[in-house]
Amino acid sequence: MHSLLDARQQWTLAAGAILLEANRLEFATGYDIDMLEGKREGITEMLDRAWSIRDEESFQRQVESFRENRGHGADFDQDRALLSVMNYQEQENYIRGIIDEKRSAQFKIIQVYDSRLNTAGVSAWDWGRAISITRMAMQIGYMAEDAAWAFMHEMAQRIQRAYSSWAEYALAYIIGRQYWSEEFNEDEALAHFELIEPLLERTDSPWNLVRWEEESVALPVNLEREG
Numbered sequence: 001m002h003s004l005l006d007a008r009q010q011w012t013l014a015a016g017a018i019l020l021e022a023n024r025l026e027f028a029t030g031y032d033i034d035m036l037e038g039k040r041e042g043i044t045e046m047l048d049r050a051w052s053i054r055d056e057e058s059f060q061r062q063v064e065s066f067r068e069n070r071g072h073g074a075d076f077d078q079d080r081a082l083l084s085v086m087n088y089q090e091q092e093n094y095i096r097g098i099i100d101e102k103r104s105a106q107f108k109i110i111q112v113y114d115s116r117l118n119t120a121g122v123s124a125w126d127w128g129r130a131i132s133i134t135r136m137a138m139q140i141g142y143m144a145e146d147a148a149w150a151f152m153h154e155m156a157q158r159i160q161r162a163y164s165s166w167a168e169y170a171l172a173y174i175i176g177r178q179y180w181s182e183e184f185n186e187d188e189a190l191a192h193f194e195l196i197e198p199l200l201e202r203t204d205s206p207w208n209l210v211r212w213e214e215e216s217v218a219l220p221v222n223l224e225r226e227g
Contacts, residue, residue: 005030008216009149012156014166014206016131018173018195023136027206033139043136051133059142062133063151071126072180080110080121102182109184113175120162124169125176127155127162153217160217166207170196 005013013020013031023043025031033039047053053062065071083091091111098104131152138148163169174192181188199205 011214011217012152014210015159017206019132066130073123073126076122105184122176124172130155
């Protein structure tokens with residue numbers, strides 16, 4: 001656990017751990033990109049390629065998108081609402097009638113996993129990634145440190161209020177990731193699970209070092225919005 005980070009910062013980074021650790025960053029260093037040689041350049045390229053984030057302005061647009069819930073979580077909720085008014089057989093008929101294989105897969109994912117999700121759905125996928133990319137973008141210089149932590153705390157509060165444990169949060173995250181990937185098969189499901197398995201099982205995992213019920217996360221955050 002990074003000794004220079006307070007309890008709220010530690011919890012917040014733990015909530016972004018899936019993507020941060022997928023990029024081979026370490027919780028023990030506070031997910032510091034400069035602790036790995038050449039990582040800054042790799043992260044800069046990844047933000048550009050995967051997110052079209054190249055500077056402060058493009059990053060701020062992504063921040064506002066997360067704030068306004070314009071992500072996969074909102075799309076998932078719309079599709080989920082559509083299936084919710086159908087019985088199982090009606091759902092099957094509807095999904096079989098979808099010509100687009102990717103959209104069919106997304107609806108099948110909702111049908112299979114719906115009962116395992118609470119009303120927050122897969123918002124974990126959007127909010128968790130918001131924390132991850134902000135931690136990395138802050139270090140590159142795309143957002144001032146104070147504003148970046150305020151935004152990450154905002155996302156962390158949403159996560160803590162919406163889910164009841166690291167396990168519930170993780171499940172929602174990987175279901176959201178599978179919905180994003182637009183593929184539904186056993187190999188894909190296992191690949192998504194492999195991202196969270198170490199975080200659930202490792203003794204030095206942030207999820208086993210930081211309690212979910214961290215009171216400091218729920219404290220009010222003064223949000224600084226640019227423009």
